[in-house]
Amino acid sequence: MIGGFGMWELLIVLLIVLVIFGANKLPEIGSGMGRAIRNFKKATGEPEEIDVTPENEKKKEEGEKKE
Structure with missing residues (x-):
């Protein structure tokens, strides 16, 4: 029995x-x-959200988090 x-x-x-x-079909x-x-x-x-942030803004945010 398969699925009822x-x-x-x-x-x-x-x-x-x-x-x-x-x-034939x-x-x-x-x-x-x-x-x-x-x-x-x-x-x-697949993940639900897709990050569309430009690369230069990502690097800037990472730099701010380190400081």
């Missing part, structure tokens, strides 16, 4: 997808879903 779906439910869903899209759909999942994982693993 049994074997028969998965087979029925696969059959419906096969009928709707055809056998299945590899394209699979690769598209794989890219989407990979991009989602990458996006959730």
Whole structure:
């Protein structure tokens, strides 16, 4: 059982997808879903904030902290 779906439910869903899209489109759909999942994982693993402070201001702030 995968995520609340049994074997028969998965087979029925696969059959419906096969009928709707055809056998030629299945590899394209699979690769598209794989890219989407990979991009989602990458996006959730990145830091939430991006520092856009120019380099010269960063150096100035670091110098002030040391003094």
